[in-house]
Amino acid sequence: MPLAIASAPSPTSDLHAAYLDYLRRTGRGNVAYWRAARAFFRRWPDPRQWANEPLAIRLSANTSTRPVITFLMLHRALQPGYDYLLERKLSSIWREITESPLGTDLERFMATAAELGFTERVRLATGSQVPVRLLIQTGRPLEQLTVTDLAEFTAACRDRQTRTGKGHKHYLAAASNAQRVLFHLGIVEQLPRSGGPVPLPERLADVTPPVRATMIAIWNANAQRVSPRPSPRWPRDSSISGCSSPRLLPRSPRLPNSIVNATSSPT
Structure with a gap:
């Protein structure tokens, strides 16, 4: 059952008492949790003060302090x-949600x-x-x-x-x-x-309209001038000893007709 503070959290709400009551009702409290909660609310009476701390300080909360942070987050009393x-896996979220x-x-x-x-x-x-x-x-x-x-x-x-x-x-x-x-x-x-790729107009959404229109026009003009290059053709050769599947080999260069005719004529 949601706590009363969930619908209207404020810096003046007795969040500390609500958290201790939550621990008692769920049977999850211990001395370490109680001490950690007391230290947390003594340093940050308004949890929003904690949210404004540098990330390194927020991540430094120990295993006894993190439950009170999770409690405040899930009861809409903290936006961290x-x-x-x-950076947090929120592993206990399904149990506490x-x-x-x-x-x-x-x-x-x-x-x-x-x-x-x-x-x-x-x-x-x-x-x-x-x-x-x-x-x-x-x-x-x-x-x-x-x-x-x-x-x-x-x-x-x-x-x-x-x-x-x-x-x-x-x-x-x-x-x-x-x-x-x-x-x-x-x-x-x-x-x-x-x-797939993000369309150019969306990628330029934050650019001023005149500049964006010019950039898109230039892009489209360049795209029309560039033609795709044909892919090289490679013949298959499956007769190579030790190969279990066909292998792609480069095509041999064509010989001049004069050489072809000379080598193919009878001796």
Whole structure:
């Protein structure tokens, strides 16, 4: 059952007491958790102060402090930044989501993903990688998510790769799956791109219209002048000893007719 603070979190809410009550009700508390919570709220009475800290400080939270951060995120009392969310696996999310106001939205998302034919493994991966992070960071319900939110998420993925060198293909694939589910729910109006290069007009979307129009015109003019080069033809030779399959060999150069005629005439 969602806590009372979930619907109207504010810096003046007694988040500390709500967290301790949550630990008691779920039987997950211990002395280390209680001490970590006390230290956290003593240093950051308003969790938004913690969210404004450098990423290194946010990631330095120990294993006893991370549960209170997760609690605040799932109860819409903390938006930690995509840079933080992309560095955390949120491994306990499925156990704790049912006790939060995000649970109903995620359940709806997962049910629709199942109807669309996504396997359980893909549903779980997509659900924990994208919609949960969007719901946490935007602070809005599923019904109010937008394509812009997805774009901000993928931009954060690219920033993370630039900053750390870590790949983000799995996040991009999950974002595409999430957009497809949101489309079928009627929440967004665009299906994800099916693949291939991004069209030039979209890549130049942030360029001023006159400059963009000129660049597109130049691109199109150059594309019309460039003709594709024919691919070289290679004959197959399957008679080579030790080869289990045909091998491509370069075609022998043609000899001048004078030499051909001379070698083919009787001696």
